[in-house]
Amino acid sequence: MQKSFEEALKHRRTYYSISNQSPISDKEIERIVDFAVTNVPSAFNSQSTRVVLLLGENHKKLWEIVKDTLRKIVPSEAFKSTEAKIDNCFESGYGTILFFEDQRVVKDLQAQFPGYKDNFPGWSLQTSAMHQLAIWVMLEDAGLGASLQHYNPLIDEEVRHTWGLPHSWHLIAEMPFGAPVQGPGEKEFEPLSERVKVFK
Template identity: 35%
Template sequence: MVPGCTSHTSKGRNFRRPKFTRKPTQDSAMANEYLKAIASRRTIYALAKESTISVSRIQEILTETIKHSPSSYNNQAQRIVLLLGTDHEKLWEIADETAKKNLPEEVYGYLGPKLAGFRASYGTILFFDDAATMKPYKEKHPGMPFDQWNTHSQGMLQIHTWDALELEGLGANVQHFDFLPGFAQVVKDNWKLSEDWNLHAQMVFGKPTGGPGPKSFDDIDGKRLLIFGDKR
């Protein structure tokens, strides 16, 4: 038996539940460090074509976040594509061409410089889900809102990734240029990705060359956070 663990039997399978010798307090140092990471993660647009960590470390982070981010029924339909170098630049060339073709001139005039900034950063992470993986779950449970749950899973995967990159000294921002007609299809065609993959977001990242913009906060207690019941 593993020290500090207790063994149980469930349906013929043994599993071990760890015993924690340290009881968390209201001033838990572990939680505080996590909350600091959440607070420090901000949208950064001023990014250099540099990274604070190696590509292998980025790959390790993406491996861990996609492995441990939850999904409904543990369907594991999330997919990630990491674009670096000329592939990263190609993505934002595609976005620029698509925006110029589909958007009014005044709107493109506003987005054009932003697109150039994305292209000038270090890399992009594309977030997808795989419809083929989801199909048997939808067929088996036709009344379940799997598309909504997949959106939740995507959000958790993206924020876990974003937090981890920020802790390594990288800045990032999340974009959704898949709203442009044809953009997602050109992306799948260019990198020969499955037609069953649905594009959700593009996370642009690099070494920060400037800080985030100002941010204000509404009142929390009584407006954004409501508590009912015994507050013991």
């Protein structure tokens, strides 16, 4: 990481205007994903997160699936703007990272530790969120812009079928990324006094 952790976290933003270029190699993108999956913590060391990296035509295929799926349920007059956003903000990028949680792992832990049964689904989502943030920050630090999207569960079955993924893999989020074309929008912050309490 070129920046300090604090700097990288501060500069992580949502980019909707991205191109199909990358300032780093595919191998370096894979290294970022591998590093996060190896080192991000999980409850009970469950390692339930599964990540799929889509590049090239596979990246484009995902967003065609999204459009084909939405075309069936979104009114035609509204679909035009939806299609334009997908084309110009997501499919226009260099790649997409899919985040899954393996429900087989979650169910196995529920069986092994029945006293925590109700907690494991929530802990699984927390694990996924940490993976999403870690990868997002590292992509940003490498010069890539990204955003986090949620077209699941509408596309889940088609995604699993297209890439031959196990049925136990539950899609959580999609992260399109690419070289930023425009800067992110302004970000407003709620007062810390309303968000953080300190007792000494």
